Each structure stands twice: as C-alpha cells, then as structure tokens.
Amino acid sequence: MESIEISAKSEEEAVDLALAELGLSRSEVEVVVVKKGRGGLFGLGSEEVRVRVTPLGLFSSEDVDVGGMAKEVLENLLSLAEISASVNLGAKGSGDEAVIPLDIEGEDLGILIGRRGETLSSLQYLVNLIVSRRLKSRVGVVVDVEGYRQRRYESLRLLARRLADQVRSTGRSLTLEPMTAGERRIIHLELRDDPYVTTQSIGEGEARKVAILSKSNSRENLP
Known part of the structure; x- marks a missing residue:
C-alpha cells in the first residue's frame, strides 16, 4: 500500500477522503500537508489544501x-x-x-x-x-x-580545555553557562580522560549546566 495525495477545501476533508480510499483509520497513517490552502473572496482565487497520507508500517x-x-x-x-x-x-x-x-x-x-x-x-x-x-x-x-552545530561544538571543546587548564592551575572549580543536553555532553566527553579535572552536571531544567572540578578536591570546591 503506497502513499496517496488528496486535495480538498480543508485539511480535515482531505484526510477523511484519503482514509476512505485507503480503508484505514487516522491512527494508522502519517499525514503531511503538502500545500496549504488559501481562501478567496466569494470563492474566487481560492486554493485547496493538499495532503500526503502514508500508512504506518509501510x-x-x-x-x-x-x-x-x-x-x-x-x-x-x-x-x-x-x-x-x-x-x-x-x-x-x-x-x-x-x-x-x-x-x-x-x-x-x-x-x-x-x-x-x-x-x-x-x-x-x-x-x-x-x-x-x-x-x-x-x-x-x-x-x-x-554548519552551526559543528562550529558550536568545536568552540565548546576549546572552551572546555581552556577552563580545565584554569581549574588545574588554581584548584578552584568553574561553572559554565546553562546548556542543552547535547552541549553538556560535548564538555563531558572532551574532559572525560583528563587526569586532573572531572565534570558534573548541576542545576535543573533549562538552568542545568556543567561544573569543572579539580580531581584533588572535587567535593570541597563544587559551587
């Protein structure tokens, strides 16, 4: 069973027509709006909605x-x-x-x-x-x-190394700005094998961030 495309005056009507033709229910298909409809004055210049309906499991x-x-x-x-x-x-x-x-x-x-x-x-x-x-x-x-992600991740790796050097020199922990889970992972991976520092995620939700700590006194200097 293949995907089909149907045009109608509304998205709901187009989906209903497609479901009837496929003999499936709404939960059994994936719906993508291929073209948005547009209303016109007194019906003049109006365009129909077009949807592509694909059976799940296809x-x-x-x-x-x-x-x-x-x-x-x-x-x-x-x-x-x-x-x-x-x-x-x-x-x-x-x-x-x-x-x-x-x-x-x-x-x-x-x-x-x-x-x-x-x-x-x-x-x-x-x-x-x-x-x-x-x-x-x-x-x-x-x-x-x-290439935003690649540039961002490379800058995070450089930042992680620079801050790790500071922590190693001073023995004092440093905390980065709040980051997404993917960005925090970059910091953790970059410093995972560092013999002098360790990393820890702290905070909750959107405020979650990475702290870089000296391995010699990581418990005492966590901010």
Whole structure:
C-alpha cells in the first residue's frame, strides 16, 4: 500500500477522503500537508489544501532510503513554516550509532537556531520523531544550519580545555553557562580522560549546566 495525495477545501476533508480510499483509520497513517490552502473572496482565487497520507508500517529501515525520507520530512516542515531554504543530505556514519546528517542552507536562518540552539534542537526532535514513527524504529538524524552545530561544538571543546587548564592551575572549580543536553555532553566527553579535572552536571531544567572540578578536591570546591 503506497502513499496517496488528496486535495480538498480543508485539511480535515482531505484526510477523511484519503482514509476512505485507503480503508484505514487516522491512527494508522502519517499525514503531511503538502500545500496549504488559501481562501478567496466569494470563492474566487481560492486554493485547496493538499495532503500526503502514508500508512504506518509501510517503511522499514532495510528497504527504504532513510536519509532521503528524513530530508523530505525536514523540507516539508520548512515549507509549512514558510521558510525558504535548501536541505543537504550528508554521508551517513558507520557503526551502531550511525547518524544521518542534514544541513539547512539559506538566508537569514538564525530563526531556526534560536537561543542557545534550542529551536534547532526542537526541529531535530520533530524530524527524528516523524521518521521513527514511519519506520517504527529509532533513527538518528542530526539537523544543522549551515554548519552551526559543528562550529558550536568545536568552540565548546576549546572552551572546555581552556577552563580545565584554569581549574588545574588554581584548584578552584568553574561553572559554565546553562546548556542543552547535547552541549553538556560535548564538555563531558572532551574532559572525560583528563587526569586532573572531572565534570558534573548541576542545576535543573533549562538552568542545568556543567561544573569543572579539580580531581584533588572535587567535593570541597563544587559551587
């Protein structure tokens, strides 16, 4: 059973028509709005909504281009947000934790990054959620905006090394600014094998941050 696209006056009507044709319920399909409708004065110049309806369980990670699927999902999300940009699919990594890299390119894309990369993280979460539901298995998609993550992570690694040197020299702990879970992980991994310092996440929620402590007196100097 393949995906179908249906046009109608409203999204609800288009979905109902697609479900009737497929013989499925709403919980058994994935719905993507391909084209938003537009109302017109007295019906003049109006455009119908067009949706793509895909039965869940249609895909499997063994016989489908997961990278291509993730790219399409991200492009649809950008289109719905009326953001003009292109999506580039990078080479998938290898191993059990292989990820699928997607990089967004365009003009004035700061809105997709957000404060401390939070908007970008939310967008990445949505892409992973949609693709995982289609495949009924977990996938690893990394969404970036013109190399922002790579630059950010590299700057965090350099910052971690510089602050670790300060802690080693002074013996006093230092605390970084609040970070996302992914950014905190970069700090922890960078200093994991350092013989002189250790790291610890402190705080709750959006205020959670990383403290860098001297191994010689890590209990005494935690802020």
